[in-house]
Amino acid sequence: MQAFKTPKYNRIMTLQETLELHVKAAIKALFQSELTSVEFQATRKEFAGDITVVVFPMLRVVKGNPVVIGEQVGQYLLDNVELVKGFNVVKGFLNIEINDSYYLNFFQSVKNKADYGFVEQKDDKAVMVEYSSPNTNKPLHLGHVRNVLLGYSVAEILKASGKKVYKTQIINDRGIHICKSMLAYQKFGQDETPTEDLKGDKLVGNYYVKFDQEYKAEMAELVAQGQSEEDAKKNAPLLLEAQEMLIKWEAGDKEVVGLWEKMNQWVYDGFEVTYKNIGVDFDTYYYESNTYLLGKEFVAEGLKTGVFFKKEDGSVWCDLTEDGLDEKIVLRSDGTAVYMTQDIGTAIQRIKDYPDVGGMVYTVGNEQDYHFKVLFLILKKLGFDWAKNLFHLSYGMVDLPSGKMKSREGTVVDADDLIQEMADTAEEISNDLGKLEDYNEDEKKSLYKTIGLGALKYYILKVDPKKRILFDPKESIDFQGNTGPFIQYTYARIQSILRKADSDNIATTSVDDAIVMHEKEKQLIKQLELFPEVIQNAAEQHSPALIANYTYDLVKEFNSFYQNISIFGADTELEKSFRIDLSRLVSQTIKNAFQVLGIEVPERM
RNA sequence: GGUCGCAUAGCUCAGCUGGAUAGAGCACCUGCCUUCUAAGCAGGCGGUCCUAGGUUCGAAUCCUAGUGCGAUCACCA
Numbered sequence: 001m002q003a004f005k006t007p008k009y010n011r012i013m014t015l016q017e018t019l020e021l022h023v024k025a026a027i028k029a030l031f032q033s034e035l036t037s038v039e040f041q042a043t044r045k046e047f048a049g050d051i052t053v054v055v056f057p058m059l060r061v062v063k064g065n066p067v068v069i070g071e072q073v074g075q076y077l078l079d080n081v082e083l084v085k086g087f088n089v090v091k092g093f094l095n096i097e098i099n100d101s102y103y104l105n106f107f108q109s110v111k112n113k114a115d116y117g118f119v120e121q122k123d124d125k126a127v128m129v130e131y132s133s134p135n136t137n138k139p140l141h142l143g144h145v146r147n148v149l150l151g152y153s154v155a156e157i158l159k160a161s162g163k164k165v166y167k168t169q170i171i172n173d174r175g176i177h178i179c180k181s182m183l184a185y186q187k188f189g190q191d192e193t194p195t196e197d198l199k200g201d202k203l204v205g206n207y208y209v210k211f212d213q214e215y216k217a218e219m220a221e222l223v224a225q226g227q228s229e230e231d232a233k234k235n236a237p238l239l240l241e242a243q244e245m246l247i248k249w250e251a252g253d254k255e256v257v258g259l260w261e262k263m264n265q266w267v268y269d270g271f272e273v274t275y276k277n278i279g280v281d282f283d284t285y286y287y288e289s290n291t292y293l294l295g296k297e298f299v300a301e302g303l304k305t306g307v308f309f310k311k312e313d314g315s316v317w318c319d320l321t322e323d324g325l326d327e328k329i330v331l332r333s334d335g336t337a338v339y340m341t342q343d344i345g346t347a348i349q350r351i352k353d354y355p356d357v358g359g360m361v362y363t364v365g366n367e368q369d370y371h372f373k374v375l376f377l378i379l380k381k382l383g384f385d386w387a388k389n390l391f392h393l394s395y396g397m398v399d400l401p402s403g404k405m406k407s408r409e410g411t412v413v414d415a416d417d418l419i420q421e422m423a424d425t426a427e428e429i430s431n432d433l434g435k436l437e438d439y440n441e442d443e444k445k446s447l448y449k450t451i452g453l454g455a456l457k458y459y460i461l462k463v464d465p466k467k468r469i470l471f472d473p474k475e476s477i478d479f480q481g482n483t484g485p486f487i488q489y490t491y492a493r494i495q496s497i498l499r500k501a502d503s504d505n506i507a508t509t510s511v512d513d514a515i516v517m518h519e520k521e522k523q524l525i526k527q528l529e530l531f532p533e534v535i536q537n538a539a540e541q542h543s544p545a546l547i548a549n550y551t552y553d554l555v556k557e558f559n560s561f562y563q564n565i566s567i568f569g570a571d572t573e574l575e576k577s578f579r580i581d582l583s584r585l586v587s588q589t590i591k592n593a594f595q596v597l598g599i600e601v602p603e604r605m
Numbered sequence: 606g607g608u609c610g611c612a613u614a615g616c617u618c619a620g621c622u623g624g625a626u627a628g629a630g631c632a633c634c635u636g637c638c639u640u641c642u643a644a645g646c647a648g649g650c651g652g653u654c655c656u657a658g659g660u661u662c663g664a665a666u667c668c669u670a671g672u673g674c675g676a677u678c679a680c681c682a
Contacts, residue, residue: 044626046626056662056663057624059662091625092624092625092662092663093624093625172682175681176681176682288682313680324608325608325678326607326678329679332680334680338679338680338681339681365676366609366610366675366676367675368676369608369609369610369677370608370676370677370678371677371682373609396610396611396675396676397675429644430644433642435642435644451644462618463618464611464618464619466610466611467610467611467618468610468675468676470617475616478630478631479644480631480644480645481629481630482618482619482629482630482631483630483644485644486630486645489644489645490644490645492642493641493642496641497642501641537621541621546621549618549629552629552630556629559645562641563643563645563647564647566640566641567641568640569640569641583641604642605642605644
């Protein structure tokens with residue numbers, strides 16, 4: 001059941017807003033009562049009408065039989081509102097029929113807008129959206145893919161809704177885990193360098209796995225010598241060496257820092273290739289190695305103002321018990337920074353760098369729900385007014401049937417491999433269908449990638465971010481039904497129609513044309529009319545899934561129209577032109593919707 | 606144990622301010638390509654909306670309790 005929500009964007013008064021005023025007037029005229037709001041929903045297909053007023057809530061103000069009240073209000077609307085051409089009442093539902101001219105006028109007013117559904121930038125305050133935020137010791141996997149797709153899409157949706165947006169990430173470029181792969185490389189690497197077949201991030205990731213293997217072997221040996229497992233964990237020589245390396249790094253040891261810079265650069269180069277492959281980008285980057293010091297400064301500041309307190313051993317804490325949470329450490333007893341310190345520093349640094357930012361979105365997995373709750377609270381306590389506009393875009397893990405993905409054990413679905421597999425599948429299907437014989441190899445390759453990526457992105461974005469995804473590599477992602485390729489296919493099919501219309505020089509329609517709409521055409525226009533509102537809702541709720549599901553509904557509606565009504569076989573030239581105009585706006589809407597999902601649309605497929 | 610999230614058809618998921626007979630896709634079964642691209646369309650099969658109470662004219666949706674799954678509660682990040 002589709003309900004209509006009052007739009008907040010700037011546009012001509014919507015149908016619902018117009019009707020609301022009239023329904024209120026009707027209640028006033030008929031019953032001398034004031035309604036505070038009117039409840040609307042789309043009329044169910046089995047009843048005549050376009051929009052339905054629910055009478056039940058009015059009973060709080062007007063006493064009586066809902067059917068009788070519905071009849072009276074309906075009659076009033078019919079007599080007083082030009083838009084209304086009929087009505088019927090079923091139980092407590094007043095179904096209103098709207099004049100076709102309303103829909104035709106609406107259609108004519110938007111049909112040539114390339115940016116249909118998008119709102120021009122209006123807010124002076126910008127939003128910073130963080131996503132990806134990888135560690136620099138391993139390549140990106142399917143979990144990162146979900147993160148990156150969600151973050152990128154939410155950023156694009158916010159832009160489309162009229163916000164200024166900065167896309168960013170925080171790079172975990174320091175710490176013991178980075179030293180682990182560095183150490184393994186130093187010991188076993190034999191000066192190996194990235195090659196065309198082995199990207200830098202993969203190379204570094206291999207040594208992270210190598211470290212874990214060697215480390216486990218050492219542990220096993222120590223246990224065999226009689227140590228407890230716990231002791232062996234702490235005493236394994238490799239781990240001690242890694243810890244030593246971290247200390248050297250912090251002390252600025254030339255050799256260690258040099259290796260760190262070299263290997264991180266390999267990883268960054270590898271990441272860039274993957275990001276480009278996925279089709280996402282960033283406006284600005286932040287590195288933990290640069291922001292933790294600022295965090296420490298503000299911890300000191302918070303100590304002075306009483307936001308934090310110091311324990312006997314010198315560690316610094318924030319007492320959140322009044323807010324129903326625990327005490328949280330913000331600085332170690334030895335004065336070094338913890339995770340929270342860095343995040344405080346990063347947030348403040350970002351506002352310093354971009355003073356027009358009034359809020360931030362953090363795309364981070366739901367295992368950090370608590371962390372962000374605390375972070376936001378601390379920033380509020382520190383007195384930053386932007387702290388009230390922070391949002392944790394939390395999402396569920398992507399698990400494999402075998403359990404969690406673990407980079408150090410090599411049980412991950414690699415991002416690059418996955419994309420390649422998706423393209424391969426698209427190629428297979430495409431070859432079976434054999435529609436692209438006249439495409440050259442480059443064109444084909446690019447198309448397979450568009451379709452494969454479209455399938456992957458849609459598959460991930462159409463579900464509620466909160467839900468965890470169980471990804472079975474053996475069961476391939478669908479290319480039929482509620483999928484990216486299905487929608488891309490519809491787009492391509494419309495392009496084919498438009499090419500034909502273009503070569504036939506078919507005229508376009510105008511407001512003055514006396515068009516008689518077919519039921520399917522009217523349904524399509526109604527669905528199109530919802531799009532701007534869907535963008536706004538998706539922005540408010542940070543939900544690409546709303547866009548995906550809307551687009552699917554639109555496309556289903558179009559396909560039904562397409563299969564049941566002939567476009568070029570229309571009875572009159574006017575009808576033909578109208579159907580082509582309608583198809584054009586549908587394809588433009590698909591394109592715009594997919595743009596904010598980060599999915600490309602093909603001209604043919 | 607405390608806290609947070611999730612639970613809807615065999616499977617994957619929609620279902621937004623509480624509204625009419627809970628919707629899609631996959632899978633399975635019927636039809637439809639000499640006509641604008643069949644990655645499609647038209648239809649069939651399939652439901653204890655986790656359980657039990659409660660609020661309401663009306664509950665998948667809100668409240669309470671419970672069950673199951675996941676996460677979290679580190680001087681790790």
